[in-house]
Amino acid sequence: MHKQAKQYFLLGAVTFALAACSQGVDTDQQGTGEGTIELAEFPDRPYWGDTHLHTDNSIDAFGFGVRLGPEEALMFASGQEATATTGMRAKLARPLDFLVISDHSDGLGATRRLYDAPRLGVVAMGDETMLRWYDMMHESPEQSQRAIGELITAAANGTLPEAMTSNPEEQDAATAEIWGAHLKMLDRYNKPGKFTAFAGFEYSLMPDGNNLHRVVMFRDGLNRTGQVLPYPGINSDVEGLWDYMLAYEQVTGGQVLAIPHNSNLSNGLMFELTMPGGGPITAEYARKRAAAEPVVEVTQIKGDSEAHPFLSPNDEMAGFGVKGWELGNLPLTRETTNDMLAGNYIREALKRGLSLEEQLGVNPYAFGMIGSTDSHTSLATGDEDNFYGKHTGNEPSYQDRALQGQNLGTRIGRFGWHYLAGGYAAAWARGNTRAEIFDAFQRREVYATTGPRMTVRLFGGFDFSEADWDGDWVRAGYTRGVPMGGELEDRGNAPTFLISALKDPDGANLDRVQVVKGWVDSSGELQERVYDVSWSDMDKRSRVGGKVPAVGDTVDRATATYTNDIGAAELRTAWTDPDYVEGQRAFYYVRVIEIPTPRWTLFDAVRFGIKLPEDPMADAVAQERAYSSPIWLKPAPPAITEQQ
C-alpha cells in the first residue's frame, strides 16, 4: 500500500517537473491554451458563452442584411462596443467568456471556386500586390480597372496562369482563403484566462425543410484546424459529418464535437427511434452519435426544445418557448403532427436513450444541455432587455418587429413575438481556455439558460445529506459524487443529489428548483416525473393538492419592470429520490425557474409605445429558466462469474 502511494507521489513529482520545464517556452503550439494559465483545483465558476453565432460569412445572415463580420462579433462578445448594422451602438454590460462563431459551412470556402481565387493573392500578395496595383493605377485608370477585372474573372473561372498554381505548398495555403483567414483571426482574439474564441461552423442538413442542423466546435488552434475545411451540409448525411470529425481527430490529434440544435423544428427526425430513413438503430450508429454529440442546444431564439405539454401533460411548466414553433418544420413547408413531437423534444429523447441503451448497450441520446443564441446579427445578445433580433431584418431599429411576420412561415401563424431573446451556455471549468471549456462540454459539465446567468450546481452520490452544506460541499461533491453530466452506478440504494441554484446577481430572484426524472419502469415503459425540490418561502408556500402554489407576479405591464420582493436569492437542497427502484435506468436533471419577468416584447412595447394585441400580450411575461445536464443512474454491470 505504502509502496504504491510512494510511486504515485513520484509519478506526480515527475509530471510536475515536466510541466514546470515546459513553462516559459511556447507551450501552446496547438492553440488549446493548455499550460498557459493557472487552473483551479475543481471547476470553481461557470464560464458563459454563446456557441451559435452567425456573421456576414453566413449567406443567409448576409441576405438578411448583416454587415458585421466575425471580427466585430468577437469584439462585441468580449465586451467592446460595436455599431449594429442598422446603426445602433451596442455594448454588452457583461461580456461573455467564450464564443463559437458558427457560420454555415456551405459557402464558408466549401466550394471549389472559393479555393481557386486566392492563388493569385498567395503568390503575389501583400506589398507586392499593392505595388503592382500602384503601378497599374499610375499607368491609366482604365488600364488598372481592366487589370483588376481580368484578375477577378480569371480567378473566378479557374484560368489563372499555371505558374501561379504549381507550388503545392502555396496551393495548400490557397485552399484556406476565407476559412484560413478566419482561423488566424480567431487565434489572435483567443486570450487564455480572459476570452476564448473557438473555431467552428454550422453543418446545415435540412432534408425537406426538417431541421437537422449541428454546430461543430473545435478544441484546437490553427496548427490543427488549418488542416481541414468545414464539412458541407449540402448533399451529405450526418454519418458523413461524424466520419469527418473522426478523421480530423485521428489525423491531427485534435478534438472536435457537434451540437444538434432546433430539434423542435425537425418534424420528429432529430431523435428518432430508427435509423435515418428507417430500420432499427444499430449499435454502431448509436456509438458514433454518442461519441460525436455529447451536448445538445436546448434553447435559443427559434424556440425552446426541452419539453412539450403534449408529451408532458403533468408538467405545468412545460411549454416555455413552444408557441409558434410547434406548428411545423423550419421553413414551415410541412406541419408538425403530434406523433412527431417525441422526436423533437429533448426530455423525450433522453428517455428514448434509456430504452435504446437497454437494447443496444449504448445510449445515442445521453447528452448534456446548453443554450445559445443562433443570432444572425453578429451580436451575441441573450437577455430580454437587449434583444438585437434574430437577424438584421428585426434589429430594434424596426420598432414593430414583435408584430411583423417572420420569414419562417407567418402565413400559418409564426410572428416576430414568437422569437425568444436567446439563451447562453454555461460551462463548469477550471479556467478560461479552449481546452478547459471544450473538455467541460465533452464531459457534459455544462448547462443551459434562457438568458439569465444563474449559477447551478448539481452533484449526485449515495452518501450526501443536508449536513454537507455546512462544510466544503463543492469538494464533497467532486470527491464523493459526480457533477452534472456524470454517471452513477446503481448500488441498491436511492441516490441523493446536492443541488444549489444562485440567482443571476444582476437579474431576477428564483421561484423554485425542480428535478426532472426519466426512467424505464419494470414493464419497459418510459416514465417521467417533475419534482419540486426547493422553492422560495417554503414555510409560507406549502403544497396545495400536491402542487407548490405560484410564486406571484410583480411585473408592471405599463413600465416593463419587476421587483425582487418575491422569490429567493439562492435555493439549495440535498434531495433523495423517493421513487427509486433498484435496477431501473434513470436520468435526473435540474430545472431552475425564475420569478416572472418581462419578455423582450414587453420591453419593446414600452420603449417604442406599441400596443401589443391580446396573444403577444399574454405571452409578454415569462418565467425564465436554467436546465442542467442530467446525471444518469445505470444498473451495475452483471458480476463476472468465472466459468469452469
Place this chain on the structure above:
Amino acid sequence: MTLPNWAREPLVHFLVVGIVIFALLAWRGGDVDPASRTIEVDREQQAQIALVFERTMKRAPTDAELDTQIERYIRDEVLYREALRLGLDQGDAVVRQRMAQKMDILASSQAETVQPSEETLRAHYDANPQAFASDVRYTLDQLWFEDRKGAERALTYVETADDAFQLGQSISLPPSVDAMTSKELADRFGIQFTQNLDGLEPGENWQGPVGSGLGWHLVRLRVRDASKVPPFENVRSDVEDHWRTQTIARRKEEAFQLLRDSYKVTVKK
C-alpha cells in the same frame, strides 16, 4: 379576382419559365463561342477535386467518391457558366460581397504571416499603452445578508467578533477573493456590487452595508489594485496580436484607398 385553374398548374409555371429562359438565351446568348460550352475535366482538375475532398475528410476519395465529386463539379460548372451567361452574377449582393472580401484578403494576407521586428512591436506598445493595461483587481472579504437590517446589525459587532466569517448568512459566494479582476468580480457578485465598491476606501476594517443584486454585504476591502500597463516583456504576444489586427485593418484600408482614388464617384443629391 381569382386565377383560373390552369394558371396554378406547376407544369404551366415550368413552361413559362422555360420560354422566358429560352427567350433570354436567344437574345443574349446568340453568338456563343463553342469553346465556352466545352468542359474538360483534365487530370489536374481531377487532382484538385480530389485534393479538396482530402482536405475535408483527411483521406483520399475512393473511385466512386471521386466520380461523385466530379459529377458534382460538372453540374456546378454547367450551371455556373449558364448563370454567368444570363448575367445572374450581376447585382447579386452575395457575389458582390464575396468578391469584395477576396480583395480585402488579397490586400491583407501578407500581414497575417509576416514576423514583425522587435522594434516594430516596441514602437506599437509605446504608441498604444492603454490597449495592454490590466484590469483593476480586488482583494476582499465579504459577508452576505439577505436584508439590510441584518447587515447593519452585524456591522456593530463584526470588528470584535472572534470569527467574523460566522456572522454572514450562508450563500454560494466566495467569502474571500484574492486579486480578482473587476470583470470576474462582476460575474460572481454582479455589476451593482462592483460599482458600489468604488465608494469604499481600501483598509483593514469592515465597511457597508454594500448593496448588490443578491442582497447586502459587509466588506473588508483589503486591496484595490489600480489598472496599470505591464512591462512589454509580459505582454509581448498580446502586442503582436494587436499589431497584426491593426496592420491588417490598415492594409485593407490602404489598398482600398489606392483603388478608390482611381474612381470618379458622384452621389446625386
